[in-house]
Amino acid sequence: MNIKQNVNLSEFTSFGVGGPAENFALVKNSVELEEALRCTLPDTELWLLGYGSNSLISDRGLPGMIICTQGGEIKVSGNEITADAGVWWDDVVKKSIDNNLWGIELMSEIPGSVGGSVFINITAYGQSLGPQIKWVKVWDRKISETRILEKAELTWDYKNSIFQKSENEHLIILQVCIELSSVPKDEVTYQKALDVAEELGLDLNSLDGRRETIIEARKRAGSLWHPNQDYNRTAGSFFRNPKLTQQQADTVMKYDESGKTKAELKKMNQVHGGDQRRVSAAHVMLAAGFKRGQTWGKVKLNDQNLLKIEALPGASAQDIFDVVRLIQTEVKKKLDINLEPEARILGVF
Numbered sequence: 001m002n003i004k005q006n007v008n009l010s011e012f013t014s015f016g017v018g019g020p021a022e023n024f025a026l027v028k029n030s031v032e033l034e035e036a037l038r039c040t041l042p043d044t045e046l047w048l049l050g051y052g053s054n055s056l057i058s059d060r061g062l063p064g065m066i067i068c069t070q071g072g073e074i075k076v077s078g079n080e081i082t083a084d085a086g087v088w089w090d091d092v093v094k095k096s097i098d099n100n101l102w103g104i105e106l107m108s109e110i111p112g113s114v115g116g117s118v119f120i121n122i123t124a125y126g127q128s129l130g131p132q133i134k135w136v137k138v139w140d141r142k143i144s145e146t147r148i149l150e151k152a153e154l155t156w157d158y159k160n161s162i163f164q165k166s167e168n169e170h171l172i173i174l175q176v177c178i179e180l181s182s183v184p185k186d187e188v189t190y191q192k193a194l195d196v197a198e199e200l201g202l203d204l205n206s207l208d209g210r211r212e213t214i215i216e217a218r219k220r221a222g223s224l225w226h227p228n229q230d231y232n233r234t235a236g237s238f239f240r241n242p243k244l245t246q247q248q249a250d251t252v253m254k255y256d257e258s259g260k261t262k263a264e265l266k267k268m269n270q271v272h273g274g275d276q277r278r279v280s281a282a283h284v285m286l287a288a289g290f291k292r293g294q295t296w297g298k299v300k301l302n303d304q305n306l307l308k309i310e311a312l313p314g315a316s317a318q319d320i321f322d323v324v325r326l327i328q329t330e331v332k333k334k335l336d337i338n339l340e341p342e343a344r345i346l347g348v349f
């Protein structure tokens with residue numbers, strides 16, 4: 001295993017910020033990941049990174065050992081796809097479509113690794129990954145062994161997984177098996193996707209049509225990112241959609257701009273966040289007075305989607321963190337709502 005010291009982590013995140021890793025290993029598949037984990041003493045502080053598209057890393061860097069997993073194998077067997085943790089998520093989606101399998105096509109082009117996707121339970125356009133997972137192979141740091149977590153041991157919630165719980169920090173994702181369907185499932189209900197399909201004449205009853213629709217919708221929303229390419233520097237939506245009291249939800253839903261009725265909005269909340277009172281964090285920010293394109297020095301809210309906090313050239317991680325705190329404080333003060341980050345804030349700020 002090739003371990004380097006003082007590696008600049010800004011090159012490994014979509015924000016393009018972050019200080020040095022004390023010790024750093026870049027591994028290219030799950031075999032190498034397991035080897036790296038076997039060589040890391042159980043009491044060493046350990047941080048996992050995929051493609052860094054959901055992480056804000058401190059300017060002071062991270063102590064201990066940082067293992068970055070990029071790459072690996074994808075295998076298809078019947079309705080099941082097994083992928084290494086470091087595989088680029090969209091390669092799994094492409095493989096599912098090539099094999100005429102339904103269930104993850106609406107999550108086309110979500111940036112990041114399979115491991116990161118499981119960790120956060122990625123969700124987009126009405127589909128979520130978690131419930132479709134059959135098993136996860138993990139490295140258990142407590143026993144220094146691999147083991148398989150079966151479906152019954154895995155619980156999922158909106159943008160949440162057991163891997164985010166502090167008591168499960170010892171479980172590192174090595175490989176994942178996803179169970180898909182050979183017949184169509186999930187309706188496309190997201191208005192912006194329906195509009196794109198209609199405008200471009202795309203067939204939402206075909207996997208290719210769905211993928212093309214979603215990629216175009218994501219392009220329009222500024223939701224595409226690939227490593228080493230010139231995109232806005234964000235971590236996607238920085239905050240989770242919060243679950244509110246009915247009264248708060250009613251106030252915030254007034255900021256919807258799609259012209260939907262309250263009943264339709266509640267249905268959308270149910271579809272996307274599993275609860276009628278889980279409202280859009282973007283609407284919460286609008287209700288608190290934030291504006292698209294609003295800028296503080298070298299940090300900006302995206303021109304289309306104010307949930308995407310952008311790092312402008314020269315921004316530091318601390319600059320971004322300060323804006324995050326400012327938004328949370330204002331939202332709490334004005335609306336008494338706690339906005340929780342969806343992106344991972346790693347290290348000391």
Ligand SMILES: Cc1cc2nc3c(=O)[nH]c(=O)nc-3n(C[C@H](O)[C@H](O)[C@H](O)COP(=O)(O)OP(=O)(O)OC[C@H]3O[C@@H](n4cnc5c(N)ncnc54)[C@H](O)[C@@H]3O)c2cc1C
Nearest residue numbers: 050051052053054055111112113115116117122123173236
């Ligand atoms: C432009 C843009 C658009 C986005 N759109 C969406 C979207 O539509 N829907 C959505 O859900 N997300 C979205 N995201 C967020 C991001 O794409 C996902 O969270 C993605 O799954 C992160 O993967 P990653 O490998 O980059 O994670 P990283 O940032 O590298 O890691 C994220 C977290 O996962 C943990 N982790 C990573 N690998 C492992 C492992 N092997 N074992 C245990 N823990 C691990 C890390 O410790 C870290 O805490 C978007 C991000 C961007 C930049």
